[in-house]
Amino acid sequence: MKLLNFVIIKLTLSLIAGIVIAAKFDVPFSLALLITVIIVSLLGFLWFVKRKRVSKTPYFGLLSILAFIALGMLTFSSNDPRLNEEHYVNLNTTFTQKHQLVFTITERLKRNSYNDRYIANVLEINGRKSNGRLLINIPIDSTITPFNVDQSILTYGNITEIKTPLNPFQFNYAEYLSNKYIYGQVILNENNYYKLPHQSNSILGLADTIRTTIKNRLLSNGINGDPLAIINALLLGQRQDIDDTIYNNYVNAGVIHILAVSGLHVGLLLIILNYLLKPLLYFKHGKIIKLVLLILFLWSFAVIAGLSASVTRAVAMFSIVTIAY
Numbered sequence: 347m348k349l350l351n352f353v354i355i356k357l358t359l360s361l362i363a364g365i366v367i368a369a370k371f372d373v374p375f376s377l378a379l380l381i382t383v384i385i386v387s388l389l390g391f392l393w394f395v396k397r398k399r400v401s402k403t404p405y406f407g408l409l410s411i412l413a414f415i416a417l418g419m420l421t422f423s424s425n426d427p428r429l430n431e432e433h434y435v436n437l438n439t440t441f442t443q444k445h446q447l448v449f450t451i452t453e454r455l456k457r458n459s460y461n462d463r464y465i466a467n468v469l470e471i472n473g474r475k476s477n478g479r480l481l482i483n484i485p486i487d488s489t490i491t492p493f494n495v496d497q498s499i500l501t502y503g504n505i506t507e508i509k510t511p512l513n514p515f516q517f518n519y520a521e522y523l524s525n526k527y528i529y530g531q532v533i534l535n536e537n538n539y540y541k542l543p544h545q546s547n548s549i550l551g552l553a554d555t556i557r558t559t560i561k562n563r564l565l566s567n568g569i570n571g572d573p574l575a576i577i578n579a580l581l582l583g584q585r586q587d588i589d590d591t592i593y594n595n596y597v598n599a600g601v602i603h604i605l606a607v608s609g610l611h612v613g614l615l616l617i618i619l620n621y622l623l624k625p626l627l628y629f630k631h632g633k634i635i636k637l638v639l640l641i642l643f644l645w646s647f648a649v650i651a652g653l654s655a656s657v658t659r660a661v662a663m664f665s666i667v668t669i670a671y
Contacts, residue, residue, distance in 0.1 A: 361415070363415050364414065365419070365421065369422055373419050377423075378419040389409045392406055392409060427478060430477060434505065435529050441504075444504050445503070447500070449467060450496060450497070451482070451499065453495065454554075455586065456586040459486075460483075461483040463483055464484075464493055466480045480532055483533045488536060493541075494551070494555070496551030553649045560582065575587040583657060608656040612664050615643075616644065619644075623640065645661055
């Protein structure tokens with residue numbers, strides 16, 4: 347392959363390989379750091395000794411590839427939040443005793459057959475500053491009103507480990523959450539939590555408020571049930587309310603990608619905005635004003651849609667296209 351003749355391609359693939367290895371085999375940070383230091387030191391020593399003939403030394407190329415593999419491993423391992431001493435998993439009694447917890451809701455998840463689910467960031471444990479992400483479960487038959495993003499909650503209870511599947515080849519939800527840096531869960535009921543009056547204000551919280559406002563407007567205009575769920579998915583990137591039967595129908599039809607906000611939706615949005623803002627070109631500096639507004643609208647949409655990987659990737663790409671155009 348001619349692409350492999352480019353050094354940057356070889357080094358990029360090596361970096362990706364290192365990230366994959368660290369993710370697959372759960373390489374500890376200390377081991378990744380040790381390997382990186384050794385290989386980079388050997389690379390530097392070889393360059394110093396044979397710097398005039400380094401291009402003719404096959405070992406230099408091999409060590410360069412190994413160095414980027416090691417850097418990929420180190421990059422992945424260094425992003426493990428458990429390295430932080432204040433992370434809740436580093437508390438000796440995390441999963442064995444009850445704790446007083448303060449956490450902030452950061453994301454709503456799709457409910458399952460038993461629970462409404464949220465992701466939260468830990469703020470305090472037993473009055474001491476802490477951090478880490480938790481899965482919050484609320485039984486469906488509970489009378490607890492839904493939480494908003496940025497809502498701070500005080501509770502007293504157990505942090506439990508997320509169970510691994512009992513059957514072979516069953517989907518491993520614990521591993522899936524671990525890849526999202528979520529290692530524990532808390533179950534709330536009517537009697538073990540308190541909504542704190544002070545509430546943080548973040549961009550994601552503002553986006554959630556906008557989504558809720560749009561949803562309420564649609565409800566007030568008689569749109570509800572499955573049509574509302576589909577509209578939320580198509581326009582706002584929120585698939586939590588889609589019925590499982592409808593979701594599976596989209597999967598079986600091979601068009602589930604329509605419900606995931608990505609390049610298709612962002613491209614259509616860009617075409618519409620480009621048409622609506624075309625009159626600005628008749629004004630002085632209109633081209634620059636149009637460019638700024640287009641990028642502002644695109645990234646505002648990305649935030650409202652939840653800044654998922656597909657949305658962020660699509661908006662970044664179309665932002666570059668807009669600037670180039």
